[in-house]
Amino acid sequence: MTNLILLGAPGAGKGTQARRLQERFGIVQISTGEMLRAAARSGTPDGRKAKVIMDRGELVPDCMMVGMIAGRIDQPDCRNGFALDGFPRTTAQAEALDGMLVKRGIAIDHVIEVAVDDDAMVKRIIGRYTCARCGAGYHDLYSKPSVPGVCDRCGGTRFERRDDDTAETVRARLAAYHRQTEPILAYYGQRELLRRVDGMAAIDEVTRQLFAIVEDSRRERLT
Ligand code: AP5
Numbered sequence: 001m002t003n004l005i006l007l008g009a010p011g012a013g014k015g016t017q018a019r020r021l022q023e024r025f026g027i028v029q030i031s032t033g034e035m036l037r038a039a040a041r042s043g044t045p046d047g048r049k050a051k052v053i054m055d056r057g058e059l060v061p062d063c064m065m066v067g068m069i070a071g072r073i074d075q076p077d078c079r080n081g082f083a084l085d086g087f088p089r090t091t092a093q094a095e096a097l098d099g100m101l102v103k104r105g106i107a108i109d110h111v112i113e114v115a116v117d118d119d120a121m122v123k124r125i126i127g128r129y130t131c132a133r134c135g136a137g138y139h140d141l142y143s144k145p146s147v148p149g150v151c152d153r154c155g156g157t158r159f160e161r162r163d164d165d166t167a168e169t170v171r172a173r174l175a176a177y178h179r180q181t182e183p184i185l186a187y188y189g190q191r192e193l194l195r196r197v198d199g200m201a202a203i204d205e206v207t208r209q210l211f212a213i214v215e216d217s218r219r220e221r222l223t
Contacts, residue, residue, distance in 0.1 A: 001081040002027055002214055003106060005088070007184065008114030010173040011121035011128075012199045013206055016137055017114065018085040020207050025214055028077050032086040035068055036060060037162070054164050057172025059089055059180055066096040073100070089181045094188070109217055111188040112210065114199035118174050125170045132158040143203060 004027065006014040018029035036054060039047030050060045069087055072078070088094040101108065127140035133156035138145055145152050151159075164173070188194045197209040 003081050003108050004083040005108055005111040006083055006085050006114060007111060008199055009116055009121055009177045010170060011124040012114040012116045014085045014114055016203060017206055017210055018083045021083050024211060027081040027083050030072050030082050030084050032065060057164060057169040057176060059176055062090055062092045065093055070100050088184060091183055091187060094184050108193060110195050110213055111193045112213065113185060113194060113196045115196055116199040121174060122167055122170050125165050126167060128165060129159045129161045131156045132160045
């Protein structure tokens with residue numbers, strides 16, 4: 001079992017890599033962004049409130065996020081390990097997560113920063129789209145389906161883009177990342193949990209770096 005936290009700016013590739021970790025190792029991707037978008041689609045009061053905040057590029061209140069994660073890590077699929085993608089995003093969330101994990105006797109193996117340059121992130125995010133049927137992720141420039149207009153994974157032909165993937169909102173999301181999320185790097189750095197991969201490398205190279213971290217730590221545990 002391996003439990004990870006993936007940290008990185010909007011567009012760093014957290015979601016792309018979390019999906020690959022899930023496919024390769026069965027480490028369950030827990031994306032708070034996906035959970036919030038699902039709540040918004042289902043029209044719950046919290047979901048509607050979150051949608052307004054997300055469309056401004058700001059962070060949803062800590063109390064809503066902490067409750068959401070506590071419920072999710074209690075699900076049986078997380079017993080094989082999980083990768084938190086998009087949580088924690090504030091020091092208060094990191095502290096709440098610590099409390100939650102201690103209570104459940106769960107440890108985080110690595111906090112992995114997917115390090116990127118801001119300038120490239122707007123281009124990455126604006127070009128991103130997903131298959132409407134299975135959620136597979138693509139990019140206008142960096143990751144196209146093999147047959148144009150047809151999803152490689154499920155054959156779906158309808159694709160969608162996120163409402164918060166506009167240039168203006170991406171800049172607000174990047175500002176929120178630097179102001180509220182970056183301080184968490186020092187929080188985990190002090191506890192020697194922090195690792196770093198080069199998120200500016202090609203997608204497959206980032207995957208190689210991440211898989212090496214997971215494989216090394218599993219090997220160490222066996223020796
Ligand atoms: P969330 O959904 O978490 O969005 P984000 O953090 O802004 O991250 P993204 O999903 O935009 O990027 P990513 O790093 O996953 O990149 P991806 O793999 O898609 O959160 C959305 C909103 O929800 C927040 O703004 C906030 O309002 C709210 N929220 C969520 N969690 C919260 C929390 N804990 N507290 C408070 N509020 C919260 O890659 C991007 C594109 O680039 C893709 O097209 C991909 O193909 C391509 N790509 C990926 N890697 C590479 C590479 N190495 N080279 C070239 N292209 C690449």
